[in-house]
Amino acid sequence: MRIGKYIVLEGIDGSGKSTVGKKIAGRIYQCVLTCEPTETEIGKLLQQKLVGYYDFDNKIAEAERDFALFTADRIEHHQRIKEELKVGNCVLSSRSYYSSIAYQGVDGADIPRMIQTIDYLKSINLIRAPDVAIVIDLPPEEAIKRIEERTRQKFENVETLNKVCKIYDELESYFPKENIRHVDGTLNPTALENTIMDVIKSNVEIVEQS
Ligand SMILES: Nc1ncnc2c1ncn2[C@@H]1O[C@H](COP(=O)(O)OP(=O)(O)O)[C@@H](O)[C@H]1O
Numbered sequence: 001m002r003i004g005k006y007i008v009l010e011g012i013d014g015s016g017k018s019t020v021g022k023k024i025a026g027r028i029y030q031c032v033l034t035c036e037p038t039e040t041e042i043g044k045l046l047q048q049k050l051v052g053y054y055d056f057d058n059k060i061a062e063a064e065r066d067f068a069l070f071t072a073d074r075i076e077h078h079q080r081i082k083e084e085l086k087v088g089n090c091v092l093s094s095r096s097y098y099s100s101i102a103y104q105g106v107d108g109a110d111i112p113r114m115i116q117t118i119d120y121l122k123s124i125n126l127i128r129a130p131d132v133a134i135v136i137d138l139p140p141e142e143a144i145k146r147i148e149e150r151t152r153q154k155f156e157n158v159e160t161l162n163k164v165c166k167i168y169d170e171l172e173s174y175f176p177k178e179n180i181r182h183v184d185g186t187l188n189p190t191a192l193e194n195t196i197m198d199v200i201k202s203n204v205e206i207v208e209q210s
């Protein structure tokens with residue numbers, strides 16, 4: 001049976017992951033579109049926290065606690081990913097553990113130690129590295145302009161997003177063995193979609209939807 005591929009889109013809020021993700025998922029044969037945080041109870045709690053509807057009573061070790069919660073949510077997500085890949089489907093996910101490195105990293109969690117946890121979870125097959133991860137690079141000023149309309153989330157200010165972008169820029173150095181590619185998020189939606197499709201096709205074996 002054909003083996004499914006796991007593809008990740010990364011990038012700051014407003015970089016265009018959801019918009020292009022829907023298009024790309026439609027162009028790959030048997031492709032399931034997912035995202036993190038997920039729709040599990042933990043995922044929903046995280047979504048509430050990101051938009052400020054929920055918060056912890058105290059702020060002690062907030063970044064580490066967020067990392068633990070995102071990780072728990074991710075473990076559940078990866079059970080689903082595993083099942084989809086097993087039956088030959090592709091999974092295109094908006095965000096993965098790279099987001100934890102970037103966002104909880106900016107919030108103060110220790111990046112090398114988060115990577116140790118990620119490596120541990122990989123070693124016991126609870127999570128896995130994507131076949132390719134594509135980072136959509138976009139200047140924070142542009143991203144903020146795009147998302148002005150919708151509810152501003154916790155990290156959505158230029159100063160914080162600049163720090164997040166810096167970590168995204170250095171992602172390959174944190175994960176030297178992984179297949180991480182960058183694309184220009186300032187491209188118009190069609191050009192971005194085609195560029196990402198080309199990156200996917202040149203990095204993983206997928207079947208295009210006819
Ligand atoms: N390539 C693009 N060029 C210009 N605007 C875009 C592009 N992709 C998405 N947008 C717009 O930017 C906003 C954020 O896009 P979205 O896909 O929700 O980003 P993300 O999922 O990365 O937060 C939306 O209003 C969307 O219509």
Ligand SMILES: [Mg+2]
Nearest residue numbers: 017018019094
């Ligand atoms: Mg989105």
